[in-house]
Amino acid sequence: GESVGLHLPTLSVQEGDNSIINCAYSNSASDYFIWYKQESGKGPQFIIDIRSNMDKRQGQRVTVLLNKTVKHLSLQIAATQPGDSAVYFCAEIRNTDKLIFGTGTRLQVFP
Amino acid sequence: EPEVTQTPSHQVTQMGQEVILRCVPISNHLYFYWYRQILGQKVEFLVSFYNNEISEKSEIFDDQFSVERPDGSNFTLKIRSTKLEDSAMYFCASSPDRGIHQPQHFGDGTRLSIL
Numbered sequence: 657g658e659s660v661g662l663h664l665p666t667l668s669v670q671e672g673d674n675s676i677i678n679c680a681y682s683n684s685a686s687d688y689f690i691w692y693k694q695e696s697g698k699g700p701q702f703i704i705d706i707r708s709n710m711d712k713r714q715g716q717r718v719t720v721l722l723n724k725t726v727k728h729l730s731l732q733i734a735a736t737q738p739g740d741s742a743v744y745f746c747a748e749i750r751n752t753d754k755l756i757f758g759t760g761t762r763l764q765v766f767p
Numbered sequence: 768e769p770e771v772t773q774t775p776s777h778q779v780t781q782m783g784q785e786v787i788l789r790c791v792p793i794s795n796h797l798y799f800y801w802y803r804q805i806l807g808q809k810v811e812f813l814v815s816f817y818n819n820e821i822s823e824k825s826e827i828f829d830d831q832f833s834v835e836r837p838d839g840s841n842f843t844l845k846i847r848s849t850k851l852e853d854s855a856m857y858f859c860a861s862s863p864d865r866g867i868h869q870p871q872h873f874g875d876g877t878r879l880s881i882l
Contacts, residue, residue: 688868699771699858699873700810707868745810753798753823754812755871 668764675733677761679746682727686748690755691720691731695742700757703731703744733763741765769793771874773859779880780849788844788877790859799842800860800871801834803827810858816842817865846879854881 669675681689687708692700704715706722706729713720719732729746743762747755772791780786792799801813815822816834833845842861846853856878860871 690870692873697875699773699860699875702870702872705868705870747810749868753800753815753817753865754825755800755802755810756812757810759809 665759666762666764668766669736671736671738671765671767673736675731675736675740675763675765677731677733677744677763679729679731679758680727681729681746681748683748683750684724684727686750688749689720689722689729690747690749691718691729692745692747692757693740693742694745694760700745736763736765738765738767771859771861771872773857773874773877775877776875777878777880779882782851782881783848786846786849786879788846788857788859788879790842790844790874791840792842792859792861793872794840796861796863796872798822798862798865798869798871799834799836800862801844802858802860802873803855804858804876805855813844813857849879849881851881854879 690705691703693703694700704718704720706713706720711722717734721730743760745757745760747757774789799816802810804810812825814824814828831847835843856876858873858876860873862869862871
């Protein structure tokens with residue numbers, strides 16, 4: 657069935673290293689994707705978005721890559737810091753108002 | 768930076784009772800949303816609201832649920848007769864315009880516990 661999902665439930669990285677969080681989607685009609693960060697006890701926090709007519713977008717220390725051929729989305733975090741520890745969700749919109757969230761990847765940063 | 772605020776942060780209610788969750792969206796936003804997250808699961812869409820009416824709703828949003836914008840600032844979710852399975856985090860979100868290509872900004876949620 658159609659889904660937005662994540663390859664890895666937990667990712668552990670050393671402080672200062674780069675992190676890559678992956679997301680697969682199955683609906684080629686999806687036209688907008690967002691990465692959210694959720695810290696414990698808080699709501700999803702917008703990180704970066706990308707439209708389906710793009711394949712890369714950069715923000716501050718973050719880059720999102722979109723590969724429509726294999727329906728794959730990734731979030732790259734440069735020089736990962738302890739404050740980056742959180743659960744990261746990809747979400748998509750398919751011509752409606754509603755966000756469809758993936759199951760999330762927990763990023764753990766250790767010193 | 769403007770933010771979505773939700774009250775209360777934690778609500779404990781007896782099964783069968785009515786509960787109202789409150790949200791103040793970002794002031795210049797026009798679209799409002801409710802999502803929920805059952806413990807350990809992903810965030811699920813409940814309803815979107817625009818121009819004082821429901822724009823879209825999910826299967827979860829049955830007759831027990833309703834939304835209202837009673838004044839120019841508040842946006843509420845009411846559950847008429849709560850069930851144990853309504854226990855979850857409920858998140859309000861808002862966006863400047865329709866969801867497509869517009870990031871939705873979330874509040875920190877209300878934890879609803881049904882006893």
